[in-house]
Amino acid sequence: MASFVISIAALRRNAAILRETADAAGCRIVLALKGFSCWKAFPYIREYLDGCCASGLWEALLARDYFGKHVVTYSPAYQEDEIRQLCEFTHHLDFNSLSQWFRFREIVMAHPRFISGELHCGLRVNPECSTGHTPLYDPCVPGSRLGITADQLEGVDLSGLSGLHFHTLCEQNSDDLEKTLAAVDEKFGHLLRSPQFSYLNMGGGHWITKPFYDRERLIRLVKETREKYGVEVWLEPGEAGAIHTGVLRSEVIDVFESAGHKLAILDISATAHMPDVLEMPYRPEVFLVEPGSADFSPQESPPSPAVTLPGESYHVALEDGPHLYRLGGPTCLAGDVTGDFAFRRPLKVGDILVFDDMAHYTMVKTTIFNGVPHPSIVLQHEDGRLETIREFGYADFRDRLS
Numbered sequence: 001m002a003s004f005v006i007s008i009a010a011l012r013r014n015a016a017i018l019r020e021t022a023d024a025a026g027c028r029i030v031l032a033l034k035g036f037s038c039w040k041a042f043p044y045i046r047e048y049l050d051g052c053c054a055s056g057l058w059e060a061l062l063a064r065d066y067f068g069k070h071v072v073t074y075s076p077a078y079q080e081d082e083i084r085q086l087c088e089f090t091h092h093l094d095f096n097s098l099s100q101w102f103r104f105r106e107i108v109m110a111h112p113r114f115i116s117g118e119l120h121c122g123l124r125v126n127p128e129c130s131t132g133h134t135p136l137y138d139p140c141v142p143g144s145r146l147g148i149t150a151d152q153l154e155g156v157d158l159s160g161l162s163g164l165h166f167h168t169l170c171e172q173n174s175d176d177l178e179k180t181l182a183a184v185d186e187k188f189g190h191l192l193r194s195p196q197f198s199y200l201n202m203g204g205g206h207w208i209t210k211p212f213y214d215r216e217r218l219i220r221l222v223k224e225t226r227e228k229y230g231v232e233v234w235l236e237p238g239e240a241g242a243i244h245t246g247v248l249r250s251e252v253i254d255v256f257e258s259a260g261h262k263l264a265i266l267d268i269s270a271t272a273h274m275p276d277v278l279e280m281p282y283r284p285e286v287f288l289v290e291p292g293s294a295d296f297s298p299q300e301s302p303p304s305p306a307v308t309l310p311g312e313s314y315h316v317a318l319e320d321g322p323h324l325y326r327l328g329g330p331t332c333l334a335g336d337v338t339g340d341f342a343f344r345r346p347l348k349v350g351d352i353l354v355f356d357d358m359a360h361y362t363m364v365k366t367t368i369f370n371g372v373p374h375p376s377i378v379l380q381h382e383d384g385r386l387e388t389i390r391e392f393g394y395a396d397f398r399d400r401l402s
Helices: 008-025 039-048 057-066 080-086 098-109 174-192 215-229 394-400
Strands: 003-007 051-054 070-074 092-095 120-124 163-165 199-201 232-235 246-258 261-266 286-291 312-316 324-328 337-342 352-356 376-380 386-390
Touching: 003 008, 008 039, 008 215, 008 376, 039 057, 051 057, 057 070, 057 080, 080 098, 092 098, 092 163, 092 199, 098 120, 120 199, 163 174, 174 215, 215 232
Parallel strands: 003 376, 051 070, 070 092, 092 120, 120 163, 163 199, 199 232, 261 324
Antiparallel strands: 003 246, 246 261, 246 352, 286 312, 286 352, 324 337, 376 386
């Protein structure tokens, strides 16, 4: 049966890098649950992080109940009952628009936790500085619904607010953060220099745990920001916490040809289980699993997935070759295709394929569209032991809409 397998050791490795970077920069760092919210893994990374970033009430409740540290909450819009619940436990409550802030300001400012200073409120701003390459993930496009532009804040009474929040990056290096901070200073620097504002949230999208990421530049930028404005700086990476920590294991359930193309149908679906493959879009790395030791020479250093199991060897698929297959899912959606991949030998029913780097923005987005069985969720402990923490069955499909 298909399964997501998450490595505790890899999660710890990422969390340690995040902690080391935050300590060097003198900032606070939280896990963005929109990217990774497998709460049974929280006990293994809690010690490294300052808390969680939530995108709304339910994620905030998850952070409160299972992470137990600082909760930073931002949503494009809140309902009144959500605001009343969030005021009871979140520490930062950031608003997306002035209309939302003005609507709920009296409720928030009358709450005992706000009066005591335990609850702080901020605004998400839009520096109108696009540095990304995928419009779907760019909150700075004209007419964006995310964040307040500088012209909207002119002459507005901002009493009760103590923070600004921007989130403009997606899978980017710290050079793009530097460009963004220049735009933030130009448009909102006068606010940050005011004694009224005590924190700046730089959002997520920082690829801090990637080998090529320039962490020294990030540390310098955070230090400069703290000194320039006298504010506390927060970072909320999601992907950086879970990148290269998990895989999606799948099985070939049919092989056939159509119009000169070889096709392999798997028991996992791009649209249901790996939606970012279609939305981003991007091409995942795929491995063919073979039993026994790998037949590589000692001089070779073959790639391997984030999670490996004893008694298996892994052969990475290429973009072209004699054994080229189009990998598709078992749904009725014609476009439920992961891509074309070439393997070292012909595929057969029962082969195991491993899709690498499937811990972030996968489990949080999966569906049971078409009644396709959902992959189980498995933790690989540091001693190699596998623990299945969730299996799904027909009842999960049946009860979802009942």
